[in-house]
Amino acid sequence: MKTFQLEGKTREIAVTSADQKRALKALRKNNEIPAVLYGGEKVTHLSVSKDAVRGLIYTPEIFVVDLTIDGKVTKVIVKDLQFQPVTDAIMHIDFLEVNENKPVVIEVPVALEGHAEGVKAGGKLTLQMRKLKVKALYSQIPEKLTINVDHLGLGKTMQVGSLHFEGLELMNAKNAVVCAVQLTRAARGAQATAGK
Template identity: 35%
Template sequence: MKKTEIVGYKRANLGRSAANQLRAEGQVPCVLYGGKEQVSFYAPAYLFRPLTHTPDVFEVLLNIEGTEYTAILQATQFHPVNDMLVHADFLEITDDKVIKIKVPIRLTGTAVGLNQGGKLQHKLRKLTVKGAVKDIPEYVDVDVTALKLGQTVKVDVIELPGIEIIDPISNPVASVNIPRSARMAAQAGGDEDEDGEDAE
C-alpha cells in the first residue's frame, strides 16, 4: 500500500457543538479504533486530500501529539451540500492483522476487441479482499489483452495468493462492448438482406 502521514491532536471535548467548531476551523473530527484504546482526535482537512481524492489505498502514519499509530482510513462522512469531509474513522493495523478492504483494479494490456471497433468498459473498479495487511497489494492487475468484441473478463480470473476475494467470482471486471452505431449498422444490413430476398 502507498503511505502518507497525518498529524493530529487529541480532542478534549466530544460533543456535537465542539465538533462543529472544529469543522468551522478547517479541522476534521476523527476516531482511531482497533488498538488497545480508542482515540478521538482531529486533524487539518487539507491533509486528507491524498486519501479522499484517489482510488488508491493508503497506509496512514498517524502522529497524534507525538504518539504514532499505523492505520488505514476505514470510513468517511461528507457534508451533503458542500461535499466537505466532516468525519473520518481510522482502523489501527499491524503487518499481521487481518483486514477487509477494497483494492483498486488496474486493467493492463490492450484488448483485441478495440481493433475490431469495440469499446472497453471498466465495470468493477475496486475488489473487496480479506487478508493480512502485509499481503494486501497496492493494485490488482487484470490483463484484458485477450478480450475480443463482446467478451467479458470476470473476478474468477484473479489470483491473489494468501488473500481471500470477497466479491462474487461471477462479477464482471471489464468487457469490450459493441458500439451502438455498429449494432445499428449490422441490423440495417440484415434488414436490407431480408428486403433483397423478399424482392426475389
C-alpha cells in the same frame, strides 16, 4: 502500499449530545475534521487538519498512514469517510489500526493492461468496477490490481470469480462484472454485413 504521514490531536468527548454537537461544529469551523481510531486497546477520539488529509482522501491511490498522536506513531488505514451530502465536505474519518499478523479489508484500484481481442474487432472496453474489495495482511496489499484483458472477446465480460491474486482474498460478489467489451454500432454493422 505507499505511506502517508499525518498528525492528529486527541479530543475530549462531551457528556451531553448538545455539548458534543457544539464541540464538533466548532472543530469543523476551525478547519479540523473529527476522527476516531479503532483497532487498538481502546478507541481514540481525535481531530486532523482538513488541509493535511487532502492528499490522502482526494486521490485514486491507497495508503497506509503513519498517524502521530501525542508523539506516538500508529500504522492505520482509512476505514470509512463521511461527507456532507450537499457541499461534499469531509465530516468524519474512521481510522483502523493495522498490524503485521491481522488481515484488513480495503478497496484497491483496478488497472487494465493489454489490448482486448474484442476491441481489435471494433468493440469498446469498459471498466465497470474501479476498485475491488480485498482482504489480506496490509503488507501484502498492492497499490493496484492489474488485470490483463488480451483474451477478452467481443461482447464478453470478466467477472470477479475469474480473477485470482496471490495472497489476496476478493470480497466482492463472484458474479460482479469488473470489465467488458461492448458491441458498438460499427461492430454490429460489420457483423451484419459479414453475415450477408
